[in-house]
Amino acid sequence: MKITLRIWRQQHREDAGRMVTYHLDDISPDMSFLEMLDVLNEQLMLSGDDPVAFDSACREGICGACGLVINGIAHGPQAAIATCQLQMRSFRDGDVIDVEPWRAKPFPVLKDLVVDRSALDRIIQAGGYISAPTGSAPDAHATLVAKTAADRAFDAAVCIGCGACVAACPNGSAMLFAGAKVTHLGLLPQGQAERNARALAVIDQHNAEGFGACTQIGECTAACPKSIQLDVISRFDRDVLFALLHPDA
Amino acid sequence: MRRSCDHDPAQGDRQTRRSQVSRHGGYLLAGLPKAGYARRWLHERLEAIRSEPVEAVHDRIATLLSIKGRRTITSFHRELGQIMWDYCGMERTADGLMKALQLVADLQVEFWRNVTVTGHNEQLNQALEHAGRVADFFELAQLMCIDALHREESCGCHFRAESQTEDDDALRDDDRYSYVAAWEFTGAGRAPVLHKEQLEYEYVQLQQRSYK
Numbered sequence: 001m002k003i004t005l006r007i008w009r010q011q012h013r014e015d016a017g018r019m020v021t022y023h024l025d026d027i028s029p030d031m032s033f034l035e036m037l038d039v040l041n042e043q044l045m046l047s048g049d050d051p052v053a054f055d056s057a058c059r060e061g062i063c064g065a066c067g068l069v070i071n072g073i074a075h076g077p078q079a080a081i082a083t084c085q086l087q088m089r090s091f092r093d094g095d096v097i098d099v100e101p102w103r104a105k106p107f108p109v110l111k112d113l114v115v116d117r118s119a120l121d122r123i124i125q126a127g128g129y130i131s132a133p134t135g136s137a138p139d140a141h142a143t144l145v146a147k148t149a150a151d152r153a154f155d156a157a158v159c160i161g162c163g164a165c166v167a168a169c170p171n172g173s174a175m176l177f178a179g180a181k182v183t184h185l186g187l188l189p190q191g192q193a194e195r196n197a198r199a200l201a202v203i204d205q206h207n208a209e210g211f212g213a214c215t216q217i218g219e220c221t222a223a224c225p226k227s228i229q230l231d232v233i234s235r236f237d238r239d240v241l242f243a244l245l246h247p248d249a
Numbered sequence: 250m251r252r253s254c255d256h257d258p259a260q261g262d263r264q265t266r267r268s269q270v271s272r273h274g275g276y277l278l279a280g281l282p283k284a285g286y287a288r289r290w291l292h293e294r295l296e297a298i299r300s301e302p303v304e305a306v307h308d309r310i311a312t313l314l315s316i317k318g319r320r321t322i323t324s325f326h327r328e329l330g331q332i333m334w335d336y337c338g339m340e341r342t343a344d345g346l347m348k349a350l351q352l353v354a355d356l357q358v359e360f361w362r363n364v365t366v367t368g369h370n371e372q373l374n375q376a377l378e379h380a381g382r383v384a385d386f387f388e389l390a391q392l393m394c395i396d397a398l399h400r401e402e403s404c405g406c407h408f409r410a411e412s413q414t415e416d417d418d419a420l421r422d423d424d425r426y427s428y429v430a431a432w433e434f435t436g437a438g439r440a441p442v443l444h445k446e447q448l449e450y451e452y453v454q455l456q457q458r459s460y461k
Contacts, residue, residue: 011372012373038323042321042323042324045321045322045365046321046365048365049367050367051367051368051375051376053373053375110373111372114373
């Protein structure tokens, strides 16, 4: 395959940045998108140019490290996959492909396609945890969990924290991410003790980081590599409302 | 925390510690009055050890960026991986491991002469990160070969071709190799030192396992 790439190049945080065009020949349709970028970087390094910086780790869709806006779509044209799971066979010979970083105010570009997503970490620090006694592990069945609750909690827990929801949202909202965490922990008995405090801490941190408000557009769930559904946001909103109305609960 | 100029600071410390112990359900936390002392103690020791390793890292980074050779980091990484796959994989021989040691050493020399690492040190530089890792992998690869060469038996999932039973099964040598090995790094280019922890079994008998 022959392809033309237009990639966002930005030396550092303060650099204005620009799209730069590259041409690649002999790209195998069986390559992953990131392997194609590896090939480009090999060529750039051999010619003494700075390779394109991009994040990746597991390259099997479970770690949440990768994330590119490809032709304007977070994680590219295929639904329910992360960027690393996208294959070049999803494109046609001769295609021109635009590659950009996540665009959101709380995600400053560090270099080229690498953004700082520590705002999501700070949301987790604010409330994405439970308090549990340390020491010896309790018996596996000491706390009973209803099957429906376990299933729904797991549906939310599959969030890998990649930030595609933020990149896809016209408001730059991280409510799908935050809602997934609050729903995951709030559905389980171990998460009840801090449920109210968690909802308020998470929404406060979310807003303090500069993420926008949710207007139920749904771009987030369309871009989510784990297909997390919008109902986690409704549940999050309900928990916040309950906590505000029952400050002593 | 109770603190005033007219009471005994030592007494204050004890009270603070006691209250913290009880407040945290038996967990002993470092007493806050000691934090200043600990910070000074740590700072002095960090300053003492900081200069030499930090300078070594700076030198290494400067060297990597100044080589400006003709081969990419990935090409070295892949060739190193191929050597290990071919000669230090599941089945290995003494001859193969000796060959691997030589190949890795030669490749390491070429790496430090001919690798190209682009960009600068003062910004995010993934090529430099990769180069540092591959530089370490040469040392690790050599250690893996040395360890494999040292263990002249077939054991676990590693098969020394010279050590097999008459019907081609893995042949253990518990008399000589019934220990856990830890290799001490003694510096770049120097031979590592072997430390052994003997495995002593009181109830089970070590015996040949059949994979058939």
